[in-house]
Amino acid sequence: MSLLVMKFGGTSVADLERIANAAQKVCREVERGHEVIVIVSAMSGKTNELVGYVEETSRLYDAREYDAVVSSGENITAGLMALRLQELGVPARSWQGWQVPINTTSAHGAARFLSIPRDNLDAKFREGMKVAVVAGFQGIAPDGRVTTLGRGGSDTTAVAFAAAFEAERCDIYTDVDGIYTTDPRIARKARKLDRIAFEEMLELASLGAKVLQTRSVELAMRYKVRLRVLSSFEDTDETSGTLVCDEEEIMESKVVSGVAYSRDEAKITLVTVEDRPGISAAIFEPLADAGVNVDMIVQNISERDYEDHPGAVTDMTFSIPVNQVGRARNAMEQARAAGKIAYDDLAVDDDVAKVSVVGIGMRSHTGVAARMFKALADENINIKVIATSEIKISVLIDRRYMELAVQALHDAFQLDRPDVGADRTH
Amino acid sequence: MSLLVMKFGGTSVADLERIANAAQKVCREVERGHEVIVIVSAMSGKTNELVGYVEETSRLYDAREYDAVVSSGENITAGLMALRLQELGVPARSWQGWQVPINTTSAHGAARFLSIPRDNLDAKFREGMKVAVVAGFQGIAPDGRVTTLGRGGSDTTAVAFAAAFEAERCDIYTDVDGIYTTDPRIARKARKLDRIAFEEMLELASLGAKVLQTRSVELAMRYKVRLRVLSSFEDTDETSGTLVCDEEEIMESKVVSGVAYSRDEAKITLVTVEDRPGISAAIFEPLADAGVNVDMIVQNISERDYEDHPGAVTDMTFSIPVNQVGRARNAMEQARAAGKIAYDDLAVDDDVAKVSVVGIGMRSHTGVAARMFKALADENINIKVIATSEIKISVLIDRRYMELAVQALHDAFQLDRPDVGADRTH
Incomplete structure (x- = not known):
């Protein structure tokens, strides 16, 4: 059985209705025969609310406490998404960072992955779990404190899971429907790309096309994780969005992509x-x-x-x-x-x-x-x-x-x- | 050095200002030479918000996911309280249930304590931590899932910590200033009691004086934890509130207490x-x-x-x-x-x-x-x-x-x- 990673960002899980919509997309992949690891962000606005609490409480805050507070947002979404999937009849459960565990460095607020052992999730998949809903953006330091990866960390979480679990693909659901040859607001003739090479994506991302976090693309390139960017607000199928992949998968590329x-x-x-x-x-x-x-x-x-x-x-x-x-x-x-x-x-x-x-x-x-x-x-x-x-x-x-x-x-x-x-x- | 447990309920940590006020009370006990374990509830309203999310997402919800979502409220308060104490110069850190760990049964939504090992907190106290801020109302089941204790569980958490750590006293800060001979709204002459025996408190609690959760009083009685009920909205000192204690500590009691x-x-x-x-x-x-x-x-x-x-x-x-x-x-x-x-x-x-x-x-x-x-x-x-x-x-x-x-x-x-x-x- 092949495994997919699906990641939903803050606007894609902004409220209960959107969580339900995202759950539908996950359910469809399960029906297609996949096991799925879903990575969720906090409901949009939640993280800012929590950051606001922290900053108002303490001017020069302890990053370990910041992480403990702010990571709650993703835990909430993970639980709600699992519940929604269960309502759809899908055997799903939520996973907080420490439960996986997602081992990271202790650089609180900007932690990096050390390892993501597969044992716990694999055991539950063997017992019949079809979907593991993992709280993105967080992990656990060697001393057992909660860490966060910094802004955009949920993309990186998704790629790291795709690498660790050798996923067939890592689908990043976001508020745009793919990567374009240029900004459609500027060039009316901008065209959505079916495929783009990691290196090209890196140059485009750092140059202003802020769809994917640079770090997640770097990680995907290193582990050859096939990344797909697609819209969480449209009906999507196997050919939707843009695939960010190794250049070997792009048979005949144009000299210039974007x-x-x-x-x-x-x-x-x-x-x-x-x-x-x-x-x-x-x-x-x-x-x-x-x-x-x-x-x-x-x-x-x-x-x-x-x-x-x-x-x-x-x-x-x-x-x-x-x-x-x-x-x-x-x-x-x-x-x-x-x-x-x-x-x-x-x-x-x-x-x-x-x-x-x-x-x-x-x-x-x-x-x-x-x-x-x-x-x-x-x-x-x-x-x-x-x-x-x-x-x-x-x-x-x-x-x-x-x-x-x-x-x-x-x-x-x-x-x-x-x-x-x-x-x-x- | 003697250890105190201090518990602040939802209205006592309802917003950042009240968290700051509660932190002041903790700080004062540290200045008096105590080490302190603080048990916090969720900011009032937060738990209801999270319960609302769960109930709207799933009619017959999975209690394990309910617990994972709802326990977030206490984690947020614990982090904020630790930050506030640090601002006051007190070496404090937050503890989520799994970090302590607070081992409970797997009866999600109504879990009972199995054990609270002292090792982790004791090690940090030895390293100079003065205050451990523990998220109340939650624990961890034998299978590693997050549990909650049911409504009022934070009182019970406080008493369980006081028993496990042999605390000098367990102070329950709430929105009343103690236990009265009867309801002051009915009998103008109602008088605040300085002391009351566990058994009396149990009868009064179950009869309508809803200040302390019955289960927490039972637990306190079993482990002879001296409980004090006092107001988080008034200046308090060592003699404030009402002490709920073993009848042996009440030298000459009236025939009728309330x-x-x-x-x-x-x-x-x-x-x-x-x-x-x-x-x-x-x-x-x-x-x-x-x-x-x-x-x-x-x-x-x-x-x-x-x-x-x-x-x-x-x-x-x-x-x-x-x-x-x-x-x-x-x-x-x-x-x-x-x-x-x-x-x-x-x-x-x-x-x-x-x-x-x-x-x-x-x-x-x-x-x-x-x-x-x-x-x-x-x-x-x-x-x-x-x-x-x-x-x-x-x-x-x-x-x-x-x-x-x-x-x-x-x-x-x-x-x-x-x-x-x-x-x-x-």
């Missing part, structure tokens, strides 16, 4: 920086210490080569979220005041956006960058910074051109056309 | 019942099966003695809660129709109340009944049924005289006078 964007970026340039070994560290350590998330980094070519000209200077450009500009400026000015770095000017362009094309096909195909740049040039969009990785090309552009750029790139790479491999002819 | 009442009683008389061995069982078994709570039972003297006259008849009178009259009538009529009993008539008086005087001093003093009957006769109150136990005399009277009877008896036994032993002169 166009991602990030609207609120800022570009900072340190002008005339002393160019010496260790200067990058001297700049980016204070930024990291200040909690600034640096994304793209470009160092302009030095005026002179360092080996020959110890007094050489350079310009250093990097991008950060626009709401961190103040923090970044402070960090740089303090570092300069402390004599750790030297620069003539700190130029801020807080009116930029990032647009990226992503696709594992790039690895074996050349000319993607040229085609991207031409598409943007055809629209008279100026490129301010370029960064590339093996499966992604990102550019910073003026924010007002962002939508235009996304549409132009979506068209240029013919992402609206479902015919697999068609791209190869270009 | 007057209890139960307003909504009904008296049922089966007229002309065939009087034969086994007739009582034939009557009261169907009533028990129908869930009727029979209280007082009086069998009038048979017209003729049974041994000589096999065909003798009798009248059988019993009292029940007035809202069970219909159920009792059905049970009796069905038993008659089935030929199990025979009677001429079933007479119902649904307009009666019960008034009782309670006191361990009765054991060694005579004349209490006579004095009670005289006090009622002086007010022209007719007695319909009398029942006596070793430390209690109860009468059924017309409901409209109930308040008058309580006042008259309170006066007759001089319960407003604090001078211990004064009664003995009568």
Whole structure:
């Protein structure tokens, strides 16, 4: 008998009616002959209520008590889901983290999995249990205290169970019906993908398509867990949603799978920086210490080569979220005041956006960058910074051109056309 | 170092402000040099919310899932209370039932304690923990599922911990400031008792003074746990409230300690019942099966003695809660129709109340009944049924005289006078 993992997030179990709806979906999989492990989040709003209690009670709260309180939300949903399944005639029971047990590190609030022994659930499956409803987002530390995994941890719980129980698939039910070639609100022609490779999903997730928690995709990639993203608010079947899988399962992939964007970026340039070994560290350590998330980094070519000209200077450009500009400026000015770095000017362009094309096909195909740049040039969009990785090309552009750029790139790479491999002819 | 158990019920931890107030009381006991085990209920309203979820999800719910869901309320309070104590500088941590562990039977929804091993808490006390905040009302079954003890279970949890940890005292904080000689709303002169014996408390509790759960008093009596009832809404010190204790601790007790009442009683008389061995069982078994709570039972003297006259008849009178009259009538009529009993008539008086005087001093003093009957006769109150136990005399009277009877008896036994032993002169 094959085993499925099904995960329902907070909006999918927001109230008793939605829990009943989710239970129907689980019931259907049981009728298809599956055993199922269901991972549930707290009913939406519950976690915030509990977090509110904790924060109001204690300013600098003990993370162990935070975890003990906040994990209650998932326990409640797990019990209610099991009850609902029983009403439908499905032999189901709830499992709290310590009952499985879900062994984690003791990093409360951000714990990581150590092990998920199969014995207890397997024994109950053998006794006739068809569905194990597991409280997501939580675990138990080596000292027996309750832990939580941090926000989005329920996705990760689902993938970890799918890996531990060698599930046929891990279905993530959420409020969208799959992964799109780009944001349909921006490009009308955006198309839902049937399949996408783990690596592509990782690039898309971190670039703004916030459907799956990055950590859960990483874990799925490592253990080759086939992840499916689908809607909990629509009728779904075996072909619904988008399958996130190993690239070997994607027979003929397009060169580019999707166009991602990030609207609120800022570009900072340190002008005339002393160019010496260790200067990058001297700049980016204070930024990291200040909690600034640096994304793209470009160092302009030095005026002179360092080996020959110890007094050489350079310009250093990097991008950060626009709401961190103040923090970044402070960090740089303090570092300069402390004599750790030297620069003539700190130029801020807080009116930029990032647009990226992503696709594992790039690895074996050349000319993607040229085609991207031409598409943007055809629209008279100026490129301010370029960064590339093996499966992604990102550019910073003026924010007002962002939508235009996304549409132009979506068209240029013919992402609206479902015919697999068609791209190869270009 | 001496150990105290402190229990806070639902209204005492109804919101974050009241949790903070309760934490202050705990903090004060720590400052006095105690280690403390705090037992908490769910914030009032929470349990009902969770029960509502369960009942709406499943009509005939699985009690194991009910327990898993409903026990969350206490876990939340325990975490919040621990956090609040930490804010006050007290080394505190929360304990869920399975973490202690609180071992119970697997009778979900009405579990009973099997054992409360001291090892885990003792180890933490040795490491410097001053307060263990334990989620009340819950435990863990032999198979590892979460159990609950049923309503009022938090009082019982408190007493069980006090017994297991040989606590100096078990303080039950509630919304009244102690046990009174009678209901102050009825008798203006009602006086708070400093001490009351377990047996007296049991009679008073079951007779309508619903301050302490009967089961918790039974447990306290068995393990000689000194229970103190006091207000969580007033400033309290070592002498506040009422101590419920072994009668040996009450040096000179009055003959009567209190007057209890139960307003909504009904008296049922089966007229002309065939009087034969086994007739009582034939009557009261169907009533028990129908869930009727029979209280007082009086069998009038048979017209003729049974041994000589096999065909003798009798009248059988019993009292029940007035809202069970219909159920009792059905049970009796069905038993008659089935030929199990025979009677001429079933007479119902649904307009009666019960008034009782309670006191361990009765054991060694005579004349209490006579004095009670005289006090009622002086007010022209007719007695319909009398029942006596070793430390209690109860009468059924017309409901409209109930308040008058309580006042008259309170006066007759001089319960407003604090001078211990004064009664003995009568």
